[in-house]
Amino acid sequence: MDTKYSCYCGLYCENCAVKAKITPAAKLLYNEMKTAGFEEIIHLIPGGDGFWPFLKDMAENGTCTSCREGSGNPGCAIRICAKQKGIEMCAECENYPCEHFTEFLKGYSIVKHDNDLYREMGREAWAKLQDERRADGWVYQDEKKKC
16 A cells, blocks of 8 residues: 555545546546647537546646645645644544544545544554455445445
């Protein structure tokens, strides 16, 4: 597990649908369009002048890294709090879950489950679980797959 993709909140970016599915799809689309000659004619397509640089950037640089690497909201209360407390993940905090998670957990219910697992299993076993999930093609937005 690459710890730079382990967010303070408990998300593991390598298992995010954006990083695991959208970035590879952008690379594929860009390469296919470039091979088909779209680079020369994209300006003829409405919106093409804005789309092409956007797609190229996604293909070459990816869609994001992680909050640990500088992506995401710089004002994220979760990240700010964890950094101030000097903890790697909120699950390590004696006050977890706190008021910073109320809204966040509505959009990412799996995070509560994952943080509970982190507390039960410890960092190494949690990291192994994330690697296993990634190898199986599991992503956070796929609620039908087993946690």
